[in-house]
Amino acid sequence: MSKADEKYLDIVEKIIKEGYYSNNRTGIPTYKLPHQIMQFDLNQEFPILTTKFVAFKTAVKELLWIWQLQSNDVRELQKMGCHVWDEWMRPDGTIGKAYGYQIRKFKQVDRLLDMLKSDNQNRRMIVSLWNIEDLPDMSLQPCAFQTLWDVTDDRLNCMLIQRSGDMGLGVPFNMAQYAVLVHLVAQSVGLKPGLFTHVINNAHVYENHIDILKQQLKRRDKALQAPKLLIDPNIHDFYKFTIDDIRLDNYQHLGKLSMEVAV
Numbered sequence: 001m002s003k004a005d006e007k008y009l010d011i012v013e014k015i016i017k018e019g020y021y022s023n024n025r026t027g028i029p030t031y032k033l034p035h036q037i038m039q040f041d042l043n044q045e046f047p048i049l050t051t052k053f054v055a056f057k058t059a060v061k062e063l064l065w066i067w068q069l070q071s072n073d074v075r076e077l078q079k080m081g082c083h084v085w086d087e088w089m090r091p092d093g094t095i096g097k098a099y100g101y102q103i104r105k106f107k108q109v110d111r112l113l114d115m116l117k118s119d120n121q122n123r124r125m126i127v128s129l130w131n132i133e134d135l136p137d138m139s140l141q142p143c144a145f146q147t148l149w150d151v152t153d154d155r156l157n158c159m160l161i162q163r164s165g166d167m168g169l170g171v172p173f174n175m176a177q178y179a180v181l182v183h184l185v186a187q188s189v190g191l192k193p194g195l196f197t198h199v200i201n202n203a204h205v206y207e208n209h210i211d212i213l214k215q216q217l218k219r220r221d222k223a224l225q226a227p228k229l230l231i232d233p234n235i236h237d238f239y240k241f242t243i244d245d246i247r248l249d250n251y252q253h254l255g256k257l258s259m260e261v262a263v
């Protein structure tokens with residue numbers, strides 16, 4: 001069974017059984033648990049769910065939009081064929097000063113790549129999208145808002161801090177996305193990928209996702225082996241990876257489960 005299914009479904013099951021019921025700004029109440037953590041050794045396998053289909057290409061497009069294009073323009077994402085931000089688009093076509101905007105504003109990716117190449121024992125390698133001054137001008141404040149990077153024994157490790165995690169929709173994307181990011185950054189600076197630790201402060205299941213997630217829990221015993229992530233090995237410039245250079249070999253899964261997004 002894929003490790004991703006095991007760790008993800010453990011949290012989903014715990015939230016459904018023991019989670020606290022509460023309301024939130026969307027008006028769709030959730031069951032929630034604080035401080036849920038998943039850790040994956042990217043050297044062993046790629047963390048993507050097999051107990052449901054995860055739209056891998058769509059997820060990677062969103063990742064490239066934020067980290068490589070460093071854009072806040074939803075129309076750019078739509079041009080790539082990804083529509084997961086449509087509901088948060090402002091009349092000017094953007095999501096305000098959020099996500100990619102904050103990476104570009106402080107050249108955060110360039111700084112990270114430089115530090116990893118020149119001083120990888122630096123303990124200040126952090127990319128943060130949480131800019132207090134700009135928070136009021138974001139259509140959604142970033143959820144997966146901080147990554148902390150470390151190099152140990154020639155392996156690149158990354159801890160993702162997510163303040164708020166929608167277990168049904170956002171988290172399956174985020175796990176796969178940030179695992180891809182670690183692989184891309186590692187390949188760009190000549191390191192091997194290591195640990196990916198995913199910390200979720202408020203891990204929640206929306207009430208209208210419960211029945212579908214229960215269906216997914218029943219698939220647990222049928223979970224399949226994780227696919228392999230294949231990245232064109234000739235690319236060593238972070239800005240040169242395209243969506244076609246990043247693919248999964250033999251992604252087997254138990255089929256799509258549709259859920260509605262709470263806006």
Ligand SMILES: Nc1nc(=O)c2c([nH]1)NC[C@@H]1CN(c3ccc(C(=O)N[C@@H](CCC(=O)O)C(=O)O)cc3)CN21
Pocket residue numbers: 054055058082083084085088140166169170171173257258259261262263
């Ligand atoms: N309530 C909520 N949950 C989220 O996960 C979320 C937000 N809001 N707001 C901002 C972004 C948008 N995200 C989304 C939005 C939609 C899907 C979604 O519909 N996923 C489908 C596949 C979509 C496709 O193939 O295009 C899925 O079945 O996973 C995923 C992530 C993640 N974020």
Ligand SMILES: O=c1ccn([C@H]2C[C@H](O)[C@@H](COP(=O)(O)O)O2)c(=O)[nH]1
Pocket residue numbers: 024025140141143144164165166167169170171174
């Ligand atoms: O990458 C993402 C982006 C968003 N989410 C989820 C988490 C919450 O359910 C909503 C955001 O609502 P807030 O009230 O701002 O917390 O979106 C996610 O899981 N992953």
